Amino acid sequence: MKTFYQILANTVIANVTNMTVWFAMVFFVYLETRSVTATSIISGIFLVFTAGLGIWFGSLVDHNKKKNVMILSGVISLLIYIIGFGFYLAFPAETWKNPTSVTLWAFNVLLLVGVIAGNIRSIAAPTLVTILIPEDDRAKANGLVGTAFGIAFLICSAISGLLVGAGGMFYVLILGIVMMTLSIFHMWTLQIPEKEIVHLEQQPKVDLRGTYAVVVAIPGLLAMILFATINNFLGGAFMGLMDAYGLSLVSVQTWGLLFAVISTGFIVGGMVIAKYGLGKNPLVAMFGANITIWIVSAVFTIQPSIILLGVGMFIYISVVPFIEAAEQTILQKVVPLERQGRVFGFAHSVEQSAAPLTTFLIGPIAETFFIPFMTTGAGVGLIGSWFGTGPARGIALVFTVVGIIGLILTVIAMNTKYYKLLSDRYMNGESESPALPEGELA
Numbered sequence: 001m002k003t004f005y006q007i008l009a010n011t012v013i014a015n016v017t018n019m020t021v022w023f024a025m026v027f028f029v030y031l032e033t034r035s036v037t038a039t040s041i042i043s044g045i046f047l048v049f050t051a052g053l054g055i056w057f058g059s060l061v062d063h064n065k066k067k068n069v070m071i072l073s074g075v076i077s078l079l080i081y082i083i084g085f086g087f088y089l090a091f092p093a094e095t096w097k098n099p100t101s102v103t104l105w106a107f108n109v110l111l112l113v114g115v116i117a118g119n120i121r122s123i124a125a126p127t128l129v130t131i132l133i134p135e136d137d138r139a140k141a142n143g144l145v146g147t148a149f150g151i152a153f154l155i156c157s158a159i160s161g162l163l164v165g166a167g168g169m170f171y172v173l174i175l176g177i178v179m180m181t182l183s184i185f186h187m188w189t190l191q192i193p194e195k196e197i198v199h200l201e202q203q204p205k206v207d208l209r210g211t212y213a214v215v216v217a218i219p220g221l222l223a224m225i226l227f228a229t230i231n232n233f234l235g236g237a238f239m240g241l242m243d244a245y246g247l248s249l250v251s252v253q254t255w256g257l258l259f260a261v262i263s264t265g266f267i268v269g270g271m272v273i274a275k276y277g278l279g280k281n282p283l284v285a286m287f288g289a290n291i292t293i294w295i296v297s298a299v300f301t302i303q304p305s306i307i308l309l310g311v312g313m314f315i316y317i318s319v320v321p322f323i324e325a326a327e328q329t330i331l332q333k334v335v336p337l338e339r340q341g342r343v344f345g346f347a348h349s350v351e352q353s354a355a356p357l358t359t360f361l362i363g364p365i366a367e368t369f370f371i372p373f374m375t376t377g378a379g380v381g382l383i384g385s386w387f388g389t390g391p392a393r394g395i396a397l398v399f400t401v402v403g404i405i406g407l408i409l410t411v412i413a414m415n416t417k418y419y420k421l422l423s424d425r426y427m428n429g430e431s432e433s434p435a436l437p438e439g440e441l442a
Helices: 002-033 036-062 066-090 093-097 102-116 119-132 135-167 170-189 208-217 221-249 252-262 264-276 282-299 306-334 337-353 355-375 378-382 391-414 417-427
Strands: none
Touching: 002 036, 002 066, 002 093, 002 102, 002 119, 002 135, 002 170, 002 221, 002 252, 036 066, 036 102, 036 119, 036 221, 036 337, 036 355, 066 102, 066 119, 066 170, 093 102, 119 135, 119 306, 119 337, 135 170, 135 252, 135 264, 135 306, 208 221, 208 337, 221 252, 221 282, 221 306, 221 337, 221 355, 221 391, 221 417, 252 264, 252 306, 264 306, 282 306, 282 391, 282 417, 306 337, 306 417, 355 378, 355 391
């Protein structure tokens, strides 16, 4: 457990670094360009990279020592932040105000690669839970991982807006370079009791075919991943528009500090899981959490109130750790350890694959339909008297519609046969390697 706590501490350092750069970049671009489309495109690029690289990252985790790949993740991010800092200093302030500037987008993509390198760590972390923690305690350990994420989220939420307000991306990148250096050094000193990694010589490094065979051989597992994919398809709307909506209500400094307070929800949710676990069946917790977040999503922007938004987001964020911990706990039990990196990577890629489409489209859709609908269109007369009017209310209407759709889809998913199949698989304690089709490599 001492080693596990050390890894959690290191995760906090690395996550603070990467998330601060990510949050600050979105804030910076919106404040400089005032373009909702630009922020949604940034989020879309992030999700495209995340979806496209997940399977490869998972293979990297399975074929190497977990400590080594976590150090590699930090080194890649550090080098890119150093290059990005030089890039930022090399151009005048006017460069960042044009949303069509090639220089601006080259800078954005460069930093995004540094942030996305941190996903290697995100895939390695749950496999370390399997290695270091007994099966009965893994749900609670996954709750602690969620708590560590919450602490990092709180810190980066508090400082990212302040750093951008004080000096654009200058102080953000200075912090990123210093913190990532500390993370790499600390991880280098840790001793992680990993067994020797053994693989068949014929096994390809990126074994998508064999990984897919493992997933489909476990009843209901693919359906769970597809359900998460649909949720992320809807969640892309929040990623693309939430900052623009929040910044329409308060200043960037206030928005950043509010996020710091709201992010304590991750800590609260994670600590509840760490103390009480997820119950006998994590799938029950997963679907209960999904029902909660979609109800909240349908109502927390129903009026232009920062208080209503803040309370709704706190509830939303408090429930998210239950979804993440439930999926991790299920995979850690039903998937053999030697395949977990690739299955986590596969799930990561598939689940994130839909969100880029939403994120890319939601900004233009909001600007061409929802915002005019609630500013000068039919929405003003239909619901404007109680819902409110104006550009911000157009964005708010997107969130309400998404919440209603998400709730309907969750209820449908709970009543499918796949829910029962995976539930039975978990409850029956079947953790042995599933049989693969003939010719597939284990």
